[in-house]
Amino acid sequence: MLDPFVQKLRGLAELTAIDAAALERIMSHPHRYAARQDLIREGDETGPMFVILDGWACRYKILPSGTRQIMAFLMPGDACDLHIKLLAKMDHGIQALTPAVVARVSQDDMHAVMQNHRSIALAMYSAQLVDEAIMRAWIVSMGRRSSIERVAHLMCELYLRGRTIGLTQDGEFAMPLSQIVLADALGMTPVHINRVLRELRLDGAMSLTRGSVTISDPHKLARIAGFDENYLHRRTRHIAEMTPQAR
Amino acid sequence: MLDPFVQKLRGLAELTAIDAAALERIMSHPHRYAARQDLIREGDETGPMFVILDGWACRYKILPSGTRQIMAFLMPGDACDLHIKLLAKMDHGIQALTPAVVARVSQDDMHAVMQNHRSIALAMYSAQLVDEAIMRAWIVSMGRRSSIERVAHLMCELYLRGRTIGLTQDGEFAMPLSQIVLADALGMTPVHINRVLRELRLDGAMSLTRGSVTISDPHKLARIAGFDENYLHRRTRHIAEMTPQAR
DNA sequence: TAAGCATATTATCTTAAATCAATTCGAACA
DNA sequence: TGTTCGAATTGATTTAAGATAATATGCTTA
Numbered sequence: 410m411l412d413p414f415v416q417k418l419r420g421l422a423e424l425t426a427i428d429a430a431a432l433e434r435i436m437s438h439p440h441r442y443a444a445r446q447d448l449i450r451e452g453d454e455t456g457p458m459f460v461i462l463d464g465w466a467c468r469y470k471i472l473p474s475g476t477r478q479i480m481a482f483l484m485p486g487d488a489c490d491l492h493i494k495l496l497a498k499m500d501h502g503i504q505a506l507t508p509a510v511v512a513r514v515s516q517d518d519m520h521a522v523m524q525n526h527r528s529i530a531l532a533m534y535s536a537q538l539v540d541e542a543i544m545r546a547w548i549v550s551m552g553r554r555s556s557i558e559r560v561a562h563l564m565c566e567l568y569l570r571g572r573t574i575g576l577t578q579d580g581e582f583a584m585p586l587s588q589i590v591l592a593d594a595l596g597m598t599p600v601h602i603n604r605v606l607r608e609l610r611l612d613g614a615m616s617l618t619r620g621s622v623t624i625s626d627p628h629k630l631a632r633i634a635g636f637d638e639n640y641l642h643r644r645t646r647h648i649a650e651m652t653p654q655a656r
Numbered sequence: 657m658l659d660p661f662v663q664k665l666r667g668l669a670e671l672t673a674i675d676a677a678a679l680e681r682i683m684s685h686p687h688r689y690a691a692r693q694d695l696i697r698e699g700d701e702t703g704p705m706f707v708i709l710d711g712w713a714c715r716y717k718i719l720p721s722g723t724r725q726i727m728a729f730l731m732p733g734d735a736c737d738l739h740i741k742l743l744a745k746m747d748h749g750i751q752a753l754t755p756a757v758v759a760r761v762s763q764d765d766m767h768a769v770m771q772n773h774r775s776i777a778l779a780m781y782s783a784q785l786v787d788e789a790i791m792r793a794w795i796v797s798m799g800r801r802s803s804i805e806r807v808a809h810l811m812c813e814l815y816l817r818g819r820t821i822g823l824t825q826d827g828e829f830a831m832p833l834s835q836i837v838l839a840d841a842l843g844m845t846p847v848h849i850n851r852v853l854r855e856l857r858l859d860g861a862m863s864l865t866r867g868s869v870t871i872s873d874p875h876k877l878a879r880i881a882g883f884d885e886n887y888l889h890r891r892t893r894h895i896a897e898m899t900p901q902a903r
Numbered sequence: 904t905a906a907g908c909a910t911a912t913t914a915t916c917t918t919a920a921a922t923c924a925a926t927t928c929g930a931a932c933a
Numbered sequence: 934t935g936t937t938c939g940a941a942t943t944g945a946t947t948t949a950a951g952a953t954a955a956t957a958t959g960c961t962t963a
Binding site: 490 | 721723725737742782789801882
Binding site: 834835836846847850851853854866 | 939940941942943
């Protein structure tokens with residue numbers, strides 16, 4: 410398995426083979442989680458940094474009313490919470506959405522690697538800045554976009570993120586999120602998500618089936634979303650490459 | 657003027673007088689901005705780190721439709737964008753909401769100070785983690801809270817943040833945000849914000865007047881908001897101290 | 904292969920918040 | 934000391950999305 414973490418960081422900084430080897434060393438002995446299993450819960454003492462190697466997870470919070478809000482999706486290659494040990498307790502939970510393989514890296518190991526490998530540190534800090542930009546984009550979506558724009562925008566984001574780590578093939582995207590999960594992320598009801606997905610399908614923009622998204626018309630989807638990929642801060646622009654026929 | 661930046665970081669880590677002096681050194685020569693003036697605009701090349709010394713600012717984005725979404729409020733003591741130079745361009749703007757005094761710290765200066773003052777580095781990383789937690793709390797609010805809960809939640813957050821840097825006195829809070837600005841932050845219309853504020857006033861929870869908030873019943877306000885202060889990761893709990901008569 | 908259960912789908916009805924439209928208020932200033 | 938202009942307030946109407954409910958579909962697994 411080509412390490413998706415190394416693959417992702419390579420999109421943010423130049424990593425040598427030596428850097429990559431150092432990363433792989435601290436990520437040996439990954440743990441397996443079942444779908445719906447918590448990696449860590451709200452209120453738990455903060456622990457190691459997690460790196461998702463396979464499968465998807467999310468950050469989430471359950472409100473007193475019982476409703477859930479998902480605040481971030483974590484896909485292979487994503488790391489969470491560099492420096493988290495500085496805080497005492499988790500203010501939210503992290504849960505596997507599919508069966509997942511996750512490395513747990515101690516603060517000390519990570520610190521040592523970043524000290525000895527300058528470009529890893531740069532890549533990690535860049536990744537954190539991009540994660541913050543993604544959160545801001547979610548705030549913009551929830552505040553000022555209609556439901557169809559919001560769904561389209563999230564799909565554009567996830568497609569481009571998935572592309573970096575090889576989850577896409579032409580307009581096909583391996584995305585294992587149920588409509589219920591999407592609803593919890595977008596602050597909508599599953600019923601309404603379903604209606605919006607039908608509209609996007611009839612529009613010929615995209616269609617979602619169990620475990621997979623087909624982007625039929627990337628430009629239409631991006632237009633509906635008002636999508637501007639700048640916030641993902643990739644080295645090269647990719648919207649054009651969302652087109653199935655582009656190579 | 658007691659430096660609000662030092663005051664804030666002291667809430668996150670133990671700083672010696674020497675640490676404080678080092679911070680003050682790199683923040684000499686602050687700039688003045690008028691209300692509505694941009695510190696930096698979306699699309700601009702990334703610049704120095706900003707530290708708000710006086711006044712309020714916000715991170716914002718203008719959508720193609722012309723609507724604005726505010727993604728964060730910056731008050732005295734808040735720093736933005738440690739490491740920002742790793743990214744090429746700003747994906748959002750930062751604008752003064754009131755006349756403001758802002759220090760601009762170069763990446764190199766900040767790096768040097770963090771190298772030589774371990775506790776400053778720890779405080780800065782903690783501050784960044786708290787900023788991320790605040791963004792996540794905003795996502796939760798926008799996704800799953802009603803308009804009255806959202807307004808109440810934001811007020812609780814700002815009150816506690818303002819408290820750290822001395823903007824509050826008993827139940828009185830110097831908060832210079834107009835209803836239009838609040839609307840842009842909460843993803844609502846100014847008209848609806850106004851209706852919600854009336855409801856909160858009639859409820860006896862809080863009332864907002866030009867430049868100032870009076871928290872009449874902190875516990876009621878926190879109850880309406882479903883407010884749980886854990887995400888602000890303060891050393892001590894403060895909700896009780898929101899009560900005017902508490903010392 | 905049938906049962907069970909989560910997920911998806913569709914229709915109907917309700918509601919929270921947006922939109923539209925006037926005023927009113929109040930600080931800045933000419 | 935009246936004028937001006939942005940901000941605040943209130944009412945009437947519309948609408949996007951929620952709530953409810955009734956199937957349908959399709960994996961799992963017994």
